[in-house]
Amino acid sequence: MLECGKGRVVGVNGNMLTVEFDTKVTQNEVAYAVAGDVRLKSEVIRVRGNRADLQVFESTASLKVGDPVEFTGDLLSVDLGPGLLTKVYDGLQNPLNELAEQTGFFLKRGVYLPALDTAAKWDFTPIAKIGDKLKAGDKIGSVPEGIFKHYIMLPFSFHGEWEIVSVNQPGAYAVNDVIATVKSTSGEMKNLTMVQKWPVKIPIKCYKEKILPEKTLITQQRIIDTLFPVAVGGTFCTPGPFGAGKTVLQHALSKFAEADIVIIAACGERAGEVVEILREFPHLEDPKTGKSLMERSIIICNTSSMPVAAREASVYTAVTLAEYYRQMGLNCLLLADSTSRWAQALREMSGRLEEIPGEEAFPAYLESLIAGFYERAGLVKLFDGASGSITIGGSVSPAGGNFEEPVTQATLKVVGAFLGLSRERSDARRFPAIHPLDSWSHYKSVVSDDKLRKARQTLKRGTEVNQMMKVIGEEGTNIDDFQIYLKSEFLDYVYLQQNTFDRVDGATSEERQRYVFDKVLKVIDTKFSFEDKDKARRFFLELRQNFTEWNYMEFQGEKFKKQEAAIEAKIKERSTNA
Amino acid sequence: MRKVYHRIIQIAGNVITVEAENVGYNELAEVKSSRGVSLAQVIRLQDNKVFLQVFAGSRGISTGDEVRFLQQPMKVSASENLLGRIFTGAGVPRDGRAPLQDDMIDIGGPSVNPAKRIIPKKMIRTGIPMIDVFNTLVESQKIPVFSIAGEPYNKLLARIAMQAEVDVIILGGMGLKYDDYLFFKNTLDEQGALSRSVMFIHTASDPVVECLLVPDMALAVAESFALKKKRVLVLLTDMTNFADAMKEIAITMEQIPSNRGYPGDLYSQLASRYEKAVDFDEAGSITILATTTMPGDDVTHPIPDNTGYITEGQFYLRGGRIEPFGSLSRLKQQVNGHTRSDHRAIMDTMIRLFADYRETLEKQSMGFQMSTWDSKLLKYGALFESRMMDLSVNIPLEEALDLGWKTLAECFDKTETGIKSDLVEQFWPIK
Numbered sequence A: 001m002l003e004c005g006k007g008r009v010v011g012v013n014g015n016m017l018t019v020e021f022d023t024k025v026t027q028n029e030v031a032y033a034v035a036g037d038v039r040l041k042s043e044v045i046r047v048r049g050n051r052a053d054l055q056v057f058e059s060t061a062s063l064k065v066g067d068p069v070e071f072t073g074d075l076l077s078v079d080l081g082p083g084l085l086t087k088v089y090d091g092l093q094n095p096l097n098e099l100a101e102q103t104g105f106f107l108k109r110g111v112y113l114p115a116l117d118t119a120a121k122w123d124f125t126p127i128a129k130i131g132d133k134l135k136a137g138d139k140i141g142s143v144p145e146g147i148f149k150h151y152i153m154l155p156f157s158f159h160g161e162w163e164i165v166s167v168n169q170p171g172a173y174a175v176n177d178v179i180a181t182v183k184s185t186s187g188e189m190k191n192l193t194m195v196q197k198w199p200v201k202i203p204i205k206c207y208k209e210k211i212l213p214e215k216t217l218i219t220q221q222r223i224i225d226t227l228f229p230v231a232v233g234g235t236f237c238t239p240g241p242f243g244a245g246k247t248v249l250q251h252a253l254s255k256f257a258e259a260d261i262v263i264i265a266a267c268g269e270r271a272g273e274v275v276e277i278l279r280e281f282p283h284l285e286d287p288k289t290g291k292s293l294m295e296r297s298i299i300i301c302n303t304s305s306m307p308v309a310a311r312e313a314s315v316y317t318a319v320t321l322a323e324y325y326r327q328m329g330l331n332c333l334l335l336a337d338s339t340s341r342w343a344q345a346l347r348e349m350s351g352r353l354e355e356i357p358g359e360e361a362f363p364a365y366l367e368s369l370i371a372g373f374y375e376r377a378g379l380v381k382l383f384d385g386a387s388g389s390i391t392i393g394g395s396v397s398p399a400g401g402n403f404e405e406p407v408t409q410a411t412l413k414v415v416g417a418f419l420g421l422s423r424e425r426s427d428a429r430r431f432p433a434i435h436p437l438d439s440w441s442h443y444k445s446v447v448s449d450d451k452l453r454k455a456r457q458t459l460k461r462g463t464e465v466n467q468m469m470k471v472i473g474e475e476g477t478n479i480d481d482f483q484i485y486l487k488s489e490f491l492d493y494v495y496l497q498q499n500t501f502d503r504v505d506g507a508t509s510e511e512r513q514r515y516v517f518d519k520v521l522k523v524i525d526t527k528f529s530f531e532d533k534d535k536a537r538r539f540f541l542e543l544r545q546n547f548t549e550w551n552y553m554e555f556q557g558e559k560f561k562k563q564e565a566a567i568e569a570k571i572k573e574r575s576t577n578a
Numbered sequence B: 001m002r003k004v005y006h007r008i009i010q011i012a013g014n015v016i017t018v019e020a021e022n023v024g025y026n027e028l029a030e031v032k033s034s035r036g037v038s039l040a041q042v043i044r045l046q047d048n049k050v051f052l053q054v055f056a057g058s059r060g061i062s063t064g065d066e067v068r069f070l071q072q073p074m075k076v077s078a079s080e081n082l083l084g085r086i087f088t089g090a091g092v093p094r095d096g097r098a099p100l101q102d103d104m105i106d107i108g109g110p111s112v113n114p115a116k117r118i119i120p121k122k123m124i125r126t127g128i129p130m131i132d133v134f135n136t137l138v139e140s141q142k143i144p145v146f147s148i149a150g151e152p153y154n155k156l157l158a159r160i161a162m163q164a165e166v167d168v169i170i171l172g173g174m175g176l177k178y179d180d181y182l183f184f185k186n187t188l189d190e191q192g193a194l195s196r197s198v199m200f201i202h203t204a205s206d207p208v209v210e211c212l213l214v215p216d217m218a219l220a221v222a223e224s225f226a227l228k229k230k231r232v233l234v235l236l237t238d239m240t241n242f243a244d245a246m247k248e249i250a251i252t253m254e255q256i257p258s259n260r261g262y263p264g265d266l267y268s269q270l271a272s273r274y275e276k277a278v279d280f281d282e283a284g285s286i287t288i289l290a291t292t293t294m295p296g297d298d299v300t301h302p303i304p305d306n307t308g309y310i311t312e313g314q315f316y317l318r319g320g321r322i323e324p325f326g327s328l329s330r331l332k333q334q335v336n337g338h339t340r341s342d343h344r345a346i347m348d349t350m351i352r353l354f355a356d357y358r359e360t361l362e363k364q365s366m367g368f369q370m371s372t373w374d375s376k377l378l379k380y381g382a383l384f385e386s387r388m389m390d391l392s393v394n395i396p397l398e399e400a401l402d403l404g405w406k407t408l409a410e411c412f413d414k415t416e417t418g419i420k421s422d423l424v425e426q427f428w429p430i431k
């Protein structure tokens, strides 16, 4: 074993320690500061001379100058192995349910538990045979983890080729049991268990190549899939002022998006919001598998009152777990709420380090860290020909709701879709409050470009007419323009807006989106005739009512068809089309 | 024997620096000066230098004064005898009665494990339609009143506290005007609620550092009651003073400000207080109702802005009324589906129409011709303002919903409301 360094505390400033060390330290290695009988996990973040600055992942209360510090030589890492799914972790991969059993209502500093259940047995089936030569990421065997086949792979940290010397028979093993022995070309022997460690701040890159994301990730949110789609393996951000609906939107995505694995990083936001997921998911059924939604989810929960440094780590923990499952050929969706809180954690630490601040006191390296994080998304071709993906969606909470701020701007530079939430729309209760004119996406929609163009055109013209009306009044607006305005409002109300909390309207399948969108376009294409504006307004009000009710009906059910006929009849009432 | 230090090497703002050994971070000390004895707390350690924030302020402290470390963090009594008592931010009795020493607990304790929280589901009735109907208050919610100085926010807080069915009321006053302090005290007294209340009061004339302690004292006590299965309501007024006190310390400590002079950890600092609101699995709850006065009536100012990102909604108090726009209870959907079947529909419809009314008002002010629809809206808006928004209205939720239907029926026909037909059939008033 490596001789690990020792040191002693010489300064405490909030969650930053200055430590004088004896021999050597490594940047980003984990160390423990010892305060009486508790050991506080920390990470080296700067070294100068014989002093290192450490961020502590816990409260530093009662630490004294002179207290001992033990360095570990290991970078901040997570455990990867079967049993991650359904778990609820803090930012450092401590299992919160298990912690609650031990420490009760409150989190207790210095208590760290194994991330994976060490007692549980997994049904192991070998894939590799004795004599096989494996590279990092190659499959040794598999275990069933809920609905997935969880592959046990040669650890990603192994360099070169390793030969299987022995591998276990099929059977039930615990995560820490040895399941295989491998030998390197130089003759070094290693025992392997079902768990491997990986440092969170380094991307896992055991794949052949990254490929361009092209397939639409179906989220079942109409305004997203149709207007501002997200791709499988793509990235998107949802900036918005407080209360605009970022979290509600992320929750909807975590329930309805068609991904294999969903990882939710509740990063510096409200604990209550995570509780909703914790308490609801086990009872919600994933329509695709018939199992509870929890079986495809991992929750990383480092809420706003939990230690700030662990918040900084939490997004990396989350993305590392996603990368692990991507290696198995699965499609992962990572939702981070909110990346601004992560950036603020960086800012707090940068301030304590007395670094030269950039804009709004964020550190100068903010932009490259944000880019580095989103870069870990992507669709990849694995060495065995399969593909896997990580889609990352981050919410951004700009100060004052103003997008001209460092975190939003840095994020916009790197993501493939921008779903901007607007105060104006959320105040008007037009949910999801994604702005239909300001947002953009580089990915492919579920409807054709032609149709999309038409819808966009209508929205744009409608807004122009509305603006004009504010200046010259309704009476000065001609009825054709007025009709365009009503049509754009109609499109907004019945298609872009969606009731997240309704069982049917909350999730619109790809097929239904195409079907309903065509119907909406039919209304837009129809030329109606009205005697006056009040009649026109009245007509669209009624049509909107019919349509909204339609949205609440089971697709292609009895009621749905009846309502559709009523809508058709309504359109005919005023149509001048032949 | 505790060692006494006499070497104060720096005095800046309310922070003094001494050279001392074996001192724990966040530990308390006593500073004895010609002005008397004040508590102080360690806020930074650097080699042999200890930085202390002096609760009573540094005025009158001399370099030769005594500093004695107490080897423990700030504590507050959590005994039942607290009820009916009034303290300063530093926990010293303000009511002339004896200090409490039993059952001492740390303030600013660790975060609740999210796994031990439950989804809040109990409505708190206030009798105020703008809250009960449109932005229902929920047990364990954390919600501020946003307003400008001069609005009757303390009256509103007191009124909700008196009307709410809770076991314990804890008032944390920060930079409170003396009159407001007396107002709270008298109101609690008159309504017979003093015996189930505890007050931590920092008035505008008290040392600023004590202001910083108020939320932690109030919330530590709240937590101890909640763990004893009590439903606790905490009133914090005014959190803007708390944030400003934090700014003052940060500047003294030469921290780099992030936004308009406020420290970069303003969000985390506010959040660690507000997040004490909780509904415990198998114990009581803490509801936090705060006030945040907005400097310059600007909601994008760092204090209301950061607060909005933390709390579960906000009530805008403007012109003595709760504004329908901008006000939001984020927990309302946890409860308003279980009150009466028409609750959500009335809420959505009335607000939507009120938004249309505001637009019509704008058009009217620009001299545009009013359509039939506009006239309907104008009538509706006026009724809405007097029946729903006026803070003197005090009626139960059900009555408010009935009044909602009545108002709609007086102004519109059924289709114009856009309410689902089955609800209309059930609730539309028959003339």
Ligand SMILES: Nc1ncnc2c1ncn2[C@@H]1O[C@H](COP(=O)(O)OP(=O)(O)OP(=O)(O)O)[C@@H](O)[C@H]1O
Pocket (backbone or CB within 6 Å): A240, A241, A242, A243, A244, A245, A246, A247, A248, A249, A269, A397, A431, A432, A433, A498, A499, A500, A501, B308, B309, B310, B328, B329, B330, B331
């Ligand atoms: N799709 C929706 N349908 C109905 N109501 C919604 C929807 N989205 C948001 N809301 C309303 O807006 C409130 C705030 O939404 P949410 O919590 O998602 O905001 P946020 O943008 O995450 O805010 P913050 O930045 O403060 O966390 C919700 O509590 C709900 O009342």
Ligand SMILES: [Mg+2]
Pocket (backbone or CB within 6 Å): A246, A247, A248, A269, A337
């Ligand atoms: Mg949110």
